[in-house]
Amino acid sequence: MNLDAALAAFEDEARELLTDMESSLLSIEGGQAEAGAINAIFRAAHTIKGSSGMFGLDSVVAFTHHVESLMDDVRNGTTQLTTEMVSLLLKCGDHIGFLINEALGRVPRGETEAQRETVLLAGLAAFLGDAHAPADAPHANEAPAAGSGGPSQPAPTAPSGGDNDGFHVRVHFGTGVFGEGMDPLSFIRYLATLGTVHWVHSDLVELGTMETFDPEACYIRTELVISGKLDEDSIRAAFEFIEDQCDLTITPCVCALTTEPGSVPSATATEPAQAVTAAATPAAAAPPKPAAPAVPTAGAKAAAPAVPADSGAKADAKSADNKFLRVEADKLDQLINLIGELVIAGASSTLIANSLRSQEMMEATSNVSTLVEAIRDTALNLRMVQIGATFSRFQRVVRDLSQELGKEIDLQISGADTELDKSVVEKIADPLTHLVRNSLDHGIESRERRIEAGKSVVGILQLHAYHESGSIVIEVADDGGGLNLDKIKAKAIERGLITPNASLTPREIQNLIFEPGFSTADAVTNLSGRGVGMDVVRQNIQSLRGTIELDSELGVGTITRIRLPLTLAIIDGFLVGVGDGPTWCP
Amino acid sequence: MSLELTDGRVVWTLPSEVNIYSVAELKTSMNAALVQKRDVVCQMKQVEDFDGAGLQFLMAGREFAAQQNCGFAVSKPGPDVVDALQAMGLSNMIGE
Known part of the structure; x- marks a missing residue:
């Protein structure tokens, strides 16, 4: 692997x-x-x-x-x-x-x-x-776990003895473990982090002869005794990645009474038990505070009793595993490209069938075309992902920024299940982040200003996604102060973007904020206001063949509306203007 | 990777990688080391990349040597190899 x-x-x-x-x-x-x-x-x-x-x-x-x-x-x-x-x-x-x-x-x-x-x-x-x-x-x-001491290092604090105080763990790794990219060594090391390992022993099972030995198959069997604040479930959870590929036996035991297993047939049967003497050492004789214990001591919290408390969640995870298949994006892109070629080849076949005027051939190519289109649509659907995951990340952004700015802001998300092309989702995150930060910093007013304006002290930021006319629309809306057109115009004149006597519609004035270097923010903050953002936002949206528009009302709020194509993968054709009429080029 | 006969023992020097990616290739040299039916000293001073498959490889070498009534010891292991052997309770493989 x-x-x-x-x-x-x-x-x-x-x-x-x-x-x-x-x-x-x-x-x-x-x-x-x-x-x-x-x-x-x-x-x-x-x-x-x-x-x-x-x-x-x-x-x-x-x-x-x-x-x-x-x-x-x-x-x-x-x-x-x-x-x-x-x-x-x-x-x-x-x-x-x-x-x-x-x-x-x-x-x-x-x-x-x-x-x-x-x-x-x-x-x-x-x-x-x-x-x-x-x-x-x-x-x-x-x-x-893999530090100098390793699991076989003497236990810093010996178990108290008496009732069962540890577990005897025996794991026989399946032959396919290495082939799955798993390493028995890592599992044993991880297990050692959950408690104190009193002894450990490993051997090979059904190794066969030198001739038949396959070094890439796994023959390892390991036995150990471990104690600490852990239970059978947490030990079992340590092997959950290979639960189908190993034979795991966990038995409660008294650590102080356990010795190297005599029942394990092994060529190394004479091997001295590791750290058995340490395990039998009374607690008082153990070093009180080892300088740097390589494994968490018994005092350290045991990990992952995942099964009882998590049984429902684990079942959900398993069903999710069955429901989804992780596929490399490159493979999917390759499939989409091939289907694109198939669409073109199918169209050529249809043209040839038409030119031959063969009824049977035309019917056959028509059927093929229908199927190819269905495959194309299905394949394109594979690339579609919900925008919800992208929206969700803004919960943290809004939380942190609202705390930083001292504003109370309620983030409202709708249309999270709206799907769009994965490549678009990846590229839309940064522009959206900028828009959200702008709304938080400049759009939504301070608590005092909102009270003065008769608004609720809690500002509202909405992220909304929906499909419309073959496009996806993403809106970032706030109930802040809105765009001050007079201020924008004055700033544009000051920056030389327009002449003082220019006659612009309100929409044209609003769109001036997308000009490079434009900012109406009175103060430059570390969040926004440097005027290096909205032009880049527009460029990013345009690079996705999308458009961005503003709908703002002074004192009421601003809606920034991004309109994007549903997919970037296959385009049926381009609509171009020729003379007075539109023409469609396949 | 080399094989030398020193003081009646086979000194088998392993390369820098003894892991899942190299063990299949290394099997040939293990055969060559063991076929001489002498004690084997597995020289590991060059080994830098060592994993569970490498560990199993050493265990198998010891097992096959034992089948021939020959000894098998690991010599000059680096810290990663020592850690791995300790983790699996195999420190006593370290010989000289």
Whole structure:
């Protein structure tokens, strides 16, 4: 399996999970503290941590571990989710995004990021309490499980003994594990982050002879004893990615009484048990505080008891897996291109059939054309994605900017299920961001001004999408102060864009804001007002073969309306003017 | 990657990558090392990229050597290899 492709898939998944996490946090902040949202946040952190571990992205694992621990406490009911915690977790989500970029070598870690991480870890530690102090958990810059100590390092605190205090885990990896891009080593390393490993032993099963040995098939079987704040479900969850490809047995046990398994037939049966003596050492004899434990201590929060609390969500995830198939965009583009060629070839066949005046041939080509058109429409539909995901990201933008600006703003989204071409969705995000920021910064007035104007103190920003006449229309509307035409005209004259005696319609005056370098903002802020945005917004929209128009009324608000083609993939023809009449060129 | 006969033992030097992408290719050299029916010292000082498939490869080498009543030891492993061996409870493969 190509590692780059696997990393790209990991990154896609991680970004999606971070988006889900952010949406869930914002929905909780909006007063919808549902168990589903809390589970979704936990699941996002858990999955990102697990996947990162498989790729050895240790800094991501280490940081996400704390987020996962906090969310585990929240969903277990031991910690109440507060507004401050939501704010912290939103920032943690951003930082995880940075850590992924850093781990993939895209951005370096500067002092700012290091300080931010320290602050976030301190914040998480404050909510987690003493039991989860960062000193007991993997540090962001340290390998969580694969460090110098490894799982076989003596346990920092020995189990208390008596009743079952740990688990005997036996996992026989299936032969196809390597072929699926999975690595048993990563799973065992990840498992070690969940508690204290007292001993571990690995051997090969049904290896056969040197001649029949296939190095790319997996023969590994591993047994270990682990203890800590974990349960059978969290151990099972650690192997969820290969649950169909491994034989997993988990048995509760007394760690202090366990020894190297004698029942395992192995060529290495004489191998001394790793760290057995350490496991049997009384707690008092264990070092009180190891300098840098390579695995989280028993005090560190165990991760991922995903099954009981999450059983519904897990079922949903499984059904979603069955419902959707992730396909590389390049492959889809290739299919679309081929279908485009097929359409052209089909049209040629029709022309030939017409010229031959063969009734049977014409019927046959007509049937083929109908089918080709159906295939074309279906293929184009594959590229269509809902704009809701793009709209959703503005919840965070509006939240953060409204706090920064000291304004209360209610974001209203409608038409989120409206579909448009994926390439358009990707390119529309930046112009939309600019429009939203402009509305927040310049459109919607300050609290005092809104009170003076007799408006509600809560400003309204609407994002609306709908289909109209074969196009998709996206509206960004605010109930702010609207465009001041006199001010725009004066500014345009000052900038030399128009002459003082120019006679312009209100719409033409409004459109002046799309001129390069134009801004009516009285003050330049770090959000907008530098006049370098609206012209770029218009250029971006025009590059998508779209149009942008304004509908503004002073004191009432502004609607910015973007009209885009439904798809960029296949165009039936161009409508051109020839003489006085229109002509259609296929 | 090379094979040398030193002090009656086969010193089998592995390349920088011993992972899922290289183990199939390395199998030939493992056969060459083991066919001599001598103790094998697996020299790993050059190994930088090591994963579960590489680990299994070493375990298989030891198993096949044992089938011939020969010893098999890992020599001069780097930190990544040591970590991997420790994680899977195989530190005792490290010989000299």
